[in-house]
Ligand SMILES: O=C(O)/C=C/c1cccc(O)c1O
């Protein structure tokens with residue numbers, strides 16, 4: 147078994163509302179290098195920890211985490227539509243293994259996934275289907291959230307499963323770092339917004355276009371005094387990446403959801419995918435991590451970071 151880990155922020159605004167050309171070029175260069183590294187590694191399996199943004203999972207049934215044994219990209223923002231190559235039997239083996247470790251994951255044989263899952267696949271592999279992929283969706287956007295220690299334990303159990311495979315495995319974590327895009331909250335929502343959050347699957351093209359236009363409009367004022375969303379928090383992001391690099395992952399057990407929301411933004415909890423990814427790697431042994439890139443990018447509503455890690 148050989149493991150390569152990559153954790154990347156995602157932002158559906160990339161290509162729709164870009165920062166200055168130097169920053170965009172820096173990110174392109176980092177992503178090109180990441181894709182090249184993945185190609186050289188030539189994974190036999192990708193395990194992808196990702197969030198959903200009310201495209202596959204809604205409050206009519208909101209699991210803390212779900213393993214997809216089959217997945218379909220909804221094609222939101224600039225991502226392509228279509229099926230992912232999910233190895234169903236292996237994904238079911240993973241579910242059985244993780245249950246046996248006392249982690250009660252949900253499973254879906256036909257999960258709709260969005261840019262949280264597909265942008266990173268496109269950026270690191272150029273395709274939704276090039277490599278077999280098991281998506282594991284971690285609720286990071288729809289509170290209440292299960293504690294960070296449970297995410298670490300989920301990652302640990304998944305890593306123990308990976309260690310039983312005689313394969314080259316790419317572990318991906320998608321999302322974060324600090325950010326608060328204009329995603330509505332159920333608490334206090336107007337009735338039509340609440341209806342969407344509870345059961346808004348497969349919106350009309352017009353509704354999807356309106357949602358995407360709202361995100362772009364917010365990006366244009368994000369970080370200015372006219373925007374009331376929590377600003378990016380470079381200090382929080384750097385401390386979090388340092389923690390991941392320190393091989394002391396159990397420190398995330400002290401993370402408090404409300405404190406993070408307040409300090410770094412409500413969608414910062416997408417870093418749960420990074421926690422799970424690093425915990426999966428750590429289950430196989432001591433690792434060495436590298437910070438490939440970081441910049442707070444208001445145009446993308448993203449504390450934008452990329453990290454890599456491998457076993458030592
Ligand atoms: O769910 C949406 O419509 C937008 C999500 C979003 C916006 C900006 C940055 C991100 O990381 C997002 O996921």
Ligand SMILES: [Fe+2]
Nearest residue numbers: 199262321416
């Ligand atoms: Fe996101």
